[in-house]
Amino acid sequence: MYPNFVKNLRRFVDLNDQEIQLLEKYVRPVNLKKKEYLLQAGQVCRGLYFVEKGCLRMFFINDKLVEQITQFALDGWWLADYFSFMDNKSSDYYIQAIEKSEILAIDAAVFEQLLAEVPQLERYFRIIMQRAVAASQVRTRLMFEMTKEEFYQHFATSFPEFVQRVPQYMVASYLGLTPEYVSELRKKKQ
Amino acid sequence: MYPNFVKNLRRFVDLNDQEIQLLEKYVRPVNLKKKEYLLQAGQVCRGLYFVEKGCLRMFFINDKLVEQITQFALDGWWLADYFSFMDNKSSDYYIQAIEKSEILAIDAAVFEQLLAEVPQLERYFRIIMQRAVAASQVRTRLMFEMTKEEFYQHFATSFPEFVQRVPQYMVASYLGLTPEYVSELRKKKQ
DNA sequence: CCGATTTCTTAAACTAGCTTAATTTTTTTG
DNA sequence: CAAAAAAATTAAGCTAGTTTAAGAAATCGG
Numbered sequence: 001m002y003p004n005f006v007k008n009l010r011r012f013v014d015l016n017d018q019e020i021q022l023l024e025k026y027v028r029p030v031n032l033k034k035k036e037y038l039l040q041a042g043q044v045c046r047g048l049y050f051v052e053k054g055c056l057r058m059f060f061i062n063d064k065l066v067e068q069i070t071q072f073a074l075d076g077w078w079l080a081d082y083f084s085f086m087d088n089k090s091s092d093y094y095i096q097a098i099e100k101s102e103i104l105a106i107d108a109a110v111f112e113q114l115l116a117e118v119p120q121l122e123r124y125f126r127i128i129m130q131r132a133v134a135a136s137q138v139r140t141r142l143m144f145e146m147t148k149e150e151f152y153q154h155f156a157t158s159f160p161e162f163v164q165r166v167p168q169y170m171v172a173s174y175l176g177l178t179p180e181y182v183s184e185l186r187k188k189k190q
Numbered sequence: 191m192y193p194n195f196v197k198n199l200r201r202f203v204d205l206n207d208q209e210i211q212l213l214e215k216y217v218r219p220v221n222l223k224k225k226e227y228l229l230q231a232g233q234v235c236r237g238l239y240f241v242e243k244g245c246l247r248m249f250f251i252n253d254k255l256v257e258q259i260t261q262f263a264l265d266g267w268w269l270a271d272y273f274s275f276m277d278n279k280s281s282d283y284y285i286q287a288i289e290k291s292e293i294l295a296i297d298a299a300v301f302e303q304l305l306a307e308v309p310q311l312e313r314y315f316r317i318i319m320q321r322a323v324a325a326s327q328v329r330t331r332l333m334f335e336m337t338k339e340e341f342y343q344h345f346a347t348s349f350p351e352f353v354q355r356v357p358q359y360m361v362a363s364y365l366g367l368t369p370e371y372v373s374e375l376r377k378k379k380q
Numbered sequence: 381c382c383g384a385t386t387t388c389t390t391a392a393a394c395t396a397g398c399t400t401a402a403t404t405t406t407t408t409t410g
Numbered sequence: 411c412a413a414a415a416a417a418a419t420t421a422a423g424c425t426a427g428t429t430t431a432a433g434a435a436a437t438c439g440g
Contacts, residue, residue, distance in 0.1 A: 082320055122316050123305070126315045133323055137272060167386085180430095187389080370399080373418060
């Protein structure tokens with residue numbers, strides 16, 4: 001039904017077809033056109049969102065009224081404002097499709113029940129979250145140890161598919177650079 | 191036996207005394223004097239570390255040979271290089287006691303077995319990790335939306351106990367500031 | 381295919397926060 | 411308690427990266 005989703009689950013836990021079927025009942029599919037929103041500031045982040053196919057960005061609007069991207073999610077990634085999701089607090093973030101996307105949502109309202117019915121998912125999400133923490137530790141180290149120029153070059157060479165797929169000014173925002181500076185760096189390189 | 195540890199577990203999952211006893215067999219207590227290391231760069235991060243009492247810092251040495259702190263952990267916090275822990279890879283980090291500390295370690299070697307014996311811990315660590323991800327999302331937003339001056343003032347007013355307990359140059363490092371600049375900010379404020 | 385919108389580039393002026401280096405204050409330790 | 415070590419301050423000069431303001435190029439919707 002949702003091949004990437006199932007593949008991702010089975011990468012970390014053993015689930016039989018019955019469990020997968022049960023699970024899929026709890027999942028709410030959301031199809032987004034380019035630029036559609038999954039979450040807007042002021043709303044509560046209802047769900048944990050899995051990107052079955054497509055690309056999302058998460059951003060907030062800073063005091064200069066500029067969109068500041070904090071995360072991307074490509075095929076096979078989870079994304080949510082976890083604080084808003086957990087505590088039912090209104091979010092400061094927007095989650096928007098960068099391209100036409102197929103999303104699977106697990107709503108907070110059914111998350112606990114789902115975990116009770118398929119206890120293996122506690123393990124699955126423990127692993128997913130643990131990996132997210134590990135990834136954020138790496139990102140933090142890179143941000144501290146590199147100049148912005150190095151950080152950009154590192155990103156561009158480590159994730160070329162990203163630089164292809166996402167507009168340059170969004171990559172700039174994610175890395176904490178101005179689009180003008182990225183433009184300068186690209187010119188300098190060639 | 192380890193009151194903070196037990197309190198923390200029971201905050202998130204129901205564990206009876208028997209389960210707690212079982213769990214405590216898997217836990218390796220480590221007592222650290224001020225400045226002693228739990229992990230040094232080049233080693234594998236063997237354990238997940240819980241601060242029963244005391245204060246840890248995690249840092250790496252940057253290319254200017256300056257210690258860059260990425261995380262602190264006070265009483266009741268978990269700390270580890272999760273990437274090194276999970277994949278048995280050698281770490282780039284140091285974990286050091288800032289003051290005399292009582293640490294509880296769960297070693298990678300027994301972690302899986304422990305999770306199998308006390309399945310509730312999958313849930314416990316899922317919640318702990320989920321909260322860690324949420325906290326890192328907040329930190330990321332703050333780092334992007336504030337100037338370094340605002341970031342310092344925010345930290346100083348939000349965590350006064352920290353500023354008391356941890357040397358100023360370490361707070362500076364954690365926030366990505368030079369100690370000289372923090373000194374200037376403090377002077378400016380009064 | 382064309383007008384509108386979005387994205388990218390250029391370049392000059394500017395500044396937040398760093399570097400350097402010397403001094404003072406505080407803490408630690410025997 | 412005194413010497414040594416660690417931490418904090420001061421101040422001047424500097425620079426990586428931003429801001430501002432156009433214009434050029436690419437992409438999109440109808």
